[in-house]
Amino acid sequence: MIVAIDGPAGSGKSSTARAVARRLGFHHLDSGAFYRTLTLAALRAGIPAESWPRLGPDDLEGLAVSARPADRGYRFFVAGEDVTEEIRAPEVNAHVSRMARIRAVRQWLLAQLRRAAEGQDLVADGRDMGTVVFPHADLKIFLTASPETRARRRLAERDITDPDPDTLRAETERLLERDRIDSEREVAPLRRADNAVLIDTTGLGFAEQVDRVVQLIEARRRSGPGRLGD
């Protein structure tokens, strides 16, 4: 079974997908982490963002990024070094959408992302899981929340639980700018697939959010085989 979860920055897709995968014994594919790892590798290699659109498959290979299955998900590496935590750094947040809008980059990752689904139940999260990577997923979910809620959650991840108005505004603007680039790009823009179930998590706690998704998966399982989007 393939479950595709898409949505804007900070909507809680990855943490929800991880928790759902643990609960149901599925694997978790955090597709954003692949874009983040490439971004970190390019930054480390000192390649200026202005020249990223000219990166070809050989250059991408040369960045020496890899993903290895671990604990129902993946760990991410640059030149053999585990960067799974470092790819969440603000510097990567600020640049990742510029990497992700490049056609050659998306093309290069597509086969790798699809391979992750072979022979296993999968919860995949990102921006184009239900629209491009897994258009025939068994269940598609679009998670969203108000910009302020998303900014508060992002800050809380960095232990800023009661932000002052300037901090909150700056974080909200950063998220909205990333959403703008992700939604307006030509290739695989962020959008809700026609047959995706919309969940607005603005008023939901994390446990409730996970429960909703688990319930949808269980209902989908009960309704038997037959894929969406045919």
Ligand code: CDP
């Ligand atoms: O966790 P958060 O929502 O902040 O972002 P993420 O899922 O880690 O994705 C980081 C960035 O990668 C996004 O802002 C997109 O630019 C890009 N991305 C994408 O283009 N397509 C995907 N399927 C997943 C991520």
